[in-house]
Amino acid sequence: MSNHTTIWENARIATMQTGTGPYGLIDDGFIVVAGEQIQDIGSANPVHPIAGDVDSRRIDCGGRLITPGLIDCHTHLVYGGNRASEFELRLTGTSYADIAAAGGGIQSTVQATRNEAEDVLFDAARERLQRMISQGITTVEIKSGYGLDTDTESKMLRIAQRLERDLPLCVHKTFLGAHALPPEYAGQPDNYIDHVCQHMLPAIASESLVDSVDAFCETIAFSNEQTRRVFTAASDLGLPVRLHADQLSDSGGASLAAEFAALSADHLEYTNAAGAKTLGAAGTVAVLLPGAFYYLGETTRPPVKAFREYGVDIAVATDMNPGSSPMESILLALNMACILFALTPEEALRGVTVAAARALGVLQDRGTLEPTKRADFAIWNAAEPAELCYPIGAPQPACVVKSGQVLTGHLS
Ligand code: NIG
Ligand code: FE
Numbered sequence: 564m565s566n567h568t569t570i571w572e573n574a575r576i577a578t579m580q581t582g583t584g585p586y587g588l589i590d591d592g593f594i595v596v597a598g599e600q601i602q603d604i605g606s607a608n609p610v611h612p613i614a615g616d617v618d619s620r621r622i623d624c625g626g627r628l629i630t631p632g633l634i635d636c637h638t639h640l641v642y643g644g645n646r647a648s649e650f651e652l653r654l655t656g657t658s659y660a661d662i663a664a665a666g667g668g669i670q671s672t673v674q675a676t677r678n679e680a681e682d683v684l685f686d687a688a689r690e691r692l693q694r695m696i697s698q699g700i701t702t703v704e705i706k707s708g709y710g711l712d713t714d715t716e717s718k719m720l721r722i723a724q725r726l727e728r729d730l731p732l733c734v735h736k737t738f739l740g741a742h743a744l745p746p747e748y749a750g751q752p753d754n755y756i757d758h759v760c761q762h763m764l765p766a767i768a769s770e771s772l773v774d775s776v777d778a779f780c781e782t783i784a785f786s787n788e789q790t791r792r793v794f795t796a797a798s799d800l801g802l803p804v805r806l807h808a809d810q811l812s813d814s815g816g817a818s819l820a821a822e823f824a825a826l827s828a829d830h831l832e833y834t835n836a837a838g839a840k841t842l843g844a845a846g847t848v849a850v851l852l853p854g855a856f857y858y859l860g861e862t863t864r865p866p867v868k869a870f871r872e873y874g875v876d877i878a879v880a881t882d883m884n885p886g887s888s889p890m891e892s893i894l895l896a897l898n899m900a901c902i903l904f905a906l907t908p909e910e911a912l913r914g915v916t917v918a919a920a921r922a923l924g925v926l927q928d929r930g931t932l933e934p935t936k937r938a939d940f941a942i943w944n945a946a947e948p949a950e951l952c953y954p955i956g957a958p959q960p961a962c963v964v965k966s967g968q969v970l971t972g973h974l975s
Pocket of ligand 1: 639668669672779807810855882884885886887888
């Protein structure tokens with residue numbers, strides 16, 4: 564690590580540390596960054612010059628607000644094609660589930676993703692990710708699930724890995740082989756799940772392309788029993804799990820995720836109070852995806868009150884994907900989480916920082932601003948944290964810092 568030290572001073576800092584008042588706010592604050600890490604954080608100016616450091620510089624933040632780098636903990640941002648024609652169908656009365664049953668939906672993106680060259684997919688995903696970084700994202704989760712064969716699933720996750728190397732941000736790679744039934748296995752879902760568990764997952768995990776394993780447990784996808792087999796295979800490989808749960812019906816997905824101490828259970832519109840209680844007891848994070856709720860015209864809301872009652876940590880993410888949530892903006896997701904799901908702005912902001920970090924298992928390194936954590940933060944032309952949630956799509960941050968380096972923007 565370089566001994567280069569930067570002092571970001573004259574800032575209002577939403578550290579998002581718990582137990583330190585709303586948003587963990589520090590007024591007239593400073594952050595001392597050494598190399599990639601936060602060395603010190605506090606109020607008023609640190610002793611200066613910093614002892615023994617010949618190479619320190621100070622940056623005046625002009626009283627702006629600093630938040631942790633935002634974390635989008637649920638995306639499907641590597642994919643081919645688009646689903647505009649299905650959008651038209653939906654608006655003339657065909658439902659998302661009907662389109663899926665007729666071989667469209669996820670299947671149509673699978674065909675497009677299989678047929679597209681790796682470099683073309685990479686370039687498209689890179690452009691999406693750059694727009695997301697400009698909104699303050701410094702960590703993103705990316706799922707496979709539009710391949711449904713070993714080659715294409717591993718192609719998608721290789722792209723996620725290349726994105727992390729090419730763009731200076733953290734990428735969490737999730738294997739979602741059990742997203743839909745591929746056409747080769749039509750009518751044989753159990754055989755496909757066997758293939759996922761015995762061949763695809765071990766092969767892809769052996770290439771170090773998997774940080775966690777997801778599945779779509781739903782009437783139009785896989786049953787509890789099939790999901791359980793995928794989770795058992797993941798656990799046998801020492802991989803944590805997460806679940807697309809109770810999105811379109813109450814399938815008992817939340818309880819199943821809790822049973823496996825999943826990192827997260829996501830969507831949860833149809834989760835009942837008993838399911839919420841199991842999430843709380845297991846410490847599984849509830850990831851709310853207001854973009855998909857909005858885009859599918861859902862009316863049943865996730866049980867936010869029960870989550871609060873049972874101490875379930877609530878994260879918020881874009882679910883960026885071409886079918887149910889073609890939305891890149893984490894800032895719009897913040898606003899939607901407040902308006903559609905009645906989260907408070909503080910809960911919503913926790914949802915894209917500290918709770919999102921927990922959902923990815925990286926809270927020890929990211930998600931709050933405190934000494935020894937990675938120096939990932941966004942600097943906003945704002946004074947109050949609620950300004951990030953209150954407009955319909957907040958203004959972009961003035962500057963995004965990742966591992967101590969300015970990723971985008973400048974302060975002037
Ligand atoms: O999170 N629910 C399943 N998977 C995605 C949708 C994927 C798609 O429609 O392409 C979701 O909503
Ligand atoms: Fe999703």
